[in-house]
Amino acid sequence: MSAEPTGADTASKPAEARRVEARQHGEAQRAAKRRPFPWVKAAPWLYTIALFAIWEGSVRLFTVPQYVLPAPTVILGAIIDYWPTIWTNSVQTLYTTVVGFLMAVAGGLALGLLVGWSRFIYAGLYPLMIGFNAIPKVAVVPILVIWFGIGDVPAILTAFLIAFFPIVVNVATGLATIEPEMEDVLRALGAKKLDVMLKVGIPRSMPYFFGSLKIAITLAFVGSVISETIAANAGLGHMMLAAQSQFNVPLVFAGLIMLAVEGIAMYALMAWIEKRTTGWAHRSGMAQGN
Amino acid sequence: MDKTRLRRLTGNGQQGTGDVSNHLVTIDDVDMRYGGPAGTLAVSGLSLHVDKGEFTAVVGPSGCGKSTLMKLVTGLHIPQQGVITVAGRQVTEPVSIVGMAFQNPTLLPWRTTLDNILLPLEIVQRHRRRLRANRAEYVERAEHLLETVGLKGFGDKYPWELSGGMQQRANLCRALIHEPDLLMLDEPFGALDAFTREELWCVIRDLHHETDVTIQLVTHDLREAVFLADRIFVMSARPGRIIETHAVPFERPRDLEVMYTPEFTDLVHELRGLIAAARTEQLEAAQ
Ligand SMILES: Nc1ncnc2c1ncn2[C@@H]1O[C@H](COP(=O)(O)OP(=O)(O)OP(=O)(O)O)[C@@H](O)[C@H]1O
Numbered sequence: 272m273s274a275e276p277t278g279a280d281t282a283s284k285p286a287e288a289r290r291v292e293a294r295q296h297g298e299a300q301r302a303a304k305r306r307p308f309p310w311v312k313a314a315p316w317l318y319t320i321a322l323f324a325i326w327e328g329s330v331r332l333f334t335v336p337q338y339v340l341p342a343p344t345v346i347l348g349a350i351i352d353y354w355p356t357i358w359t360n361s362v363q364t365l366y367t368t369v370v371g372f373l374m375a376v377a378g379g380l381a382l383g384l385l386v387g388w389s390r391f392i393y394a395g396l397y398p399l400m401i402g403f404n405a406i407p408k409v410a411v412v413p414i415l416v417i418w419f420g421i422g423d424v425p426a427i428l429t430a431f432l433i434a435f436f437p438i439v440v441n442v443a444t445g446l447a448t449i450e451p452e453m454e455d456v457l458r459a460l461g462a463k464k465l466d467v468m469l470k471v472g473i474p475r476s477m478p479y480f481f482g483s484l485k486i487a488i489t490l491a492f493v494g495s496v497i498s499e500t501i502a503a504n505a506g507l508g509h510m511m512l513a514a515q516s517q518f519n520v521p522l523v524f525a526g527l528i529m530l531a532v533e534g535i536a537m538y539a540l541m542a543w544i545e546k547r548t549t550g551w552a553h554r555s556g557m558a559q560g561n
Numbered sequence: 562m563d564k565t566r567l568r569r570l571t572g573n574g575q576q577g578t579g580d581v582s583n584h585l586v587t588i589d590d591v592d593m594r595y596g597g598p599a600g601t602l603a604v605s606g607l608s609l610h611v612d613k614g615e616f617t618a619v620v621g622p623s624g625c626g627k628s629t630l631m632k633l634v635t636g637l638h639i640p641q642q643g644v645i646t647v648a649g650r651q652v653t654e655p656v657s658i659v660g661m662a663f664q665n666p667t668l669l670p671w672r673t674t675l676d677n678i679l680l681p682l683e684i685v686q687r688h689r690r691r692l693r694a695n696r697a698e699y700v701e702r703a704e705h706l707l708e709t710v711g712l713k714g715f716g717d718k719y720p721w722e723l724s725g726g727m728q729q730r731a732n733l734c735r736a737l738i739h740e741p742d743l744l745m746l747d748e749p750f751g752a753l754d755a756f757t758r759e760e761l762w763c764v765i766r767d768l769h770h771e772t773d774v775t776i777q778l779v780t781h782d783l784r785e786a787v788f789l790a791d792r793i794f795v796m797s798a799r800p801g802r803i804i805e806t807h808a809v810p811f812e813r814p815r816d817l818e819v820m821y822t823p824e825f826t827d828l829v830h831e832l833r834g835l836i837a838a839a840r841t842e843q844l845e846a847a848q
């Protein structure tokens with residue numbers, strides 16, 4: 272029903288009814304202006320605040336000792352006190368993670384395209400990749416240290432090795448799931464394998480690729496921190512190990528919080544890139560590779 | 562519609578490539594087996610011919626090798642036995658004078674409808690070299706095709722913004738953009754509602770009437786076959802071969818009303834009987 276009275280019924284209606292209608296109209300307009308609180312948008316913040324509040328409350332209520340679980344305010348204090356150390360180590364971890372991740376993106380994209388290109392390469396490499404992925408990367412770090420010594424390189428390489436696999440699998444999946452009918456239509460026109468790849472395969476695998484970046488960046492953090500806790504003299508992993516040996520539990524937790532913050536920031540960046548580059552996949556409802 | 566213009570848009574322009582007979586497609590005693598010597602024999606002893614400008618339909622029981630026939634003619638599959646010629650040349654690789662449309666529209670979701678329609682031009686050798694310099698001309702051609710199928714103004718929409726029927730119309734445009742001499746349609750209207758289907762029948766009918774394109778249509782819908790085709794090939798159960806060829810006597814251009822005449826119904830009935838018999842034969846053979 273329209274709130275706008277038309278000329279015809281304005282003339283035929285009594286004055287009282289017209290006033291009521293006008294009032295309803297005005298109310299509807301005001302209600303539209305008074306926007307409801309965006310609960311869904313605020314939810315991440317509300318939940319995070321709630322988590323820290325419950326944490327703080329329980330620690331105080333049960334008087335949990337600081338060396339078991341420090342309260343968020345204590346951790347915040349540690350972050351402020353040790354900020355220069357925390358900052359340099361955070362930057363170090365971010366650096367090794369991002370370098371390893373970028374290598375994984377380049378290598379994973381290249382190998383994914385190669386594997387998706389030819390059945391022969393796929394058949395040959397797939398078992399090798401599965402086997403390689405099954406090796407816990409912790410076990411590889413000592414070898415990397417033997418080869419490259421303690422420092423940035425093992426952390427970068429561990430991040431690379433662990434982030435690499437999901438990218439390869441996703442890109443190859445995107446290529447492997449081209450509809451046969453689409454391929455037939457193109458091949459009937461005289462398309463070569465390269466044409467099919469360029470026109471269909473690669474654009475099609477992009478949502479899978481960008482979808483895999485979110486997983487890959489998270490794994491890259493795992494890789495670099497593992498390496499830092501085993502063999503490094505810098506980075507958040509190293510800092511937490513050192514803090515732990517001095518029973519500086521608030522600083523250990525401060526390191527964890529920084530890792531979480533970096534992880535969330537990079538994840539959000541990847542999600543944003545994904546949305547910007549392959550929005551069509553969401554809107555067209557094409558399956559996401561995850 | 563402007564006849565000469567459409568002829569230029571979709572017709573085959575140069576005829577008579579030294580081929581004395583009027584056959585555009587001939588299939589001569591062809592066997593096609595999938596998956597090696599012990600695989601499925603899809604068609605066997607298949608022979609038929611299609612004249613230039615003719616509209617033929619292929620009907621038969623499910624799984625009898627109709628799609629296989631399509632893929633053989635377009636050169637997507639090469640038969641183990643027998644010879645297929647298209648436009649006087651033996652088919653040994655994909656033939657680019659053919660346009661294809663399947664039941665599944667397979668439009669690319671990252672391209673607009675217009676760019677989807679232009680896709681074949683980026684593939685077919687003789688067009689891809691000219692495409693960049695003559696893009697405006699090709700776009701105009703695509704817009705014209707869109708208008709023909711009733712999609713005027715939808716070129717800049719993405720496929721997911723179109724309904725199933727509209728996607729199938731766009732699919733037809735894509736099959737026609739490179740001016741194929743031969744249009745192969747594999748159940749293109751199978752997934753559409755009755756009204757859209759009838760509307761697209763008329764689009765195809767007019768297209769065939771106004772140009773000299775040769776059309777071969779695979780369908781499960783016998784009324785569709787009788788309404789559109791000049792000749793109907795009835796295939797046996799797998800391994801498929803042609804068991805009967807039916808000429809359709811109705812005058813062209815046909816009106817949808819023709820479907821409600823007794824002659825039409827009789828012909829549909831007769832075809833139905835043939836296919837039912839082929840199916841029973843197959844079931845008995847299986848026992
Ligand atoms: N790529 C393939 N590999 C192996 N066998 C196949 C392949 N394609 C088709 N076949 C087999 O060949 C036979 C004929 O298939 P085809 O697709 O030509 O049938 P159809 O007549 O088009 O069936 P429908 O009416 O259901 O579409 C079927 O028995 C099918 O199992």
Ligand SMILES: [Mg+2]
Nearest residue numbers: 627628629747
């Ligand atoms: Mg079929």
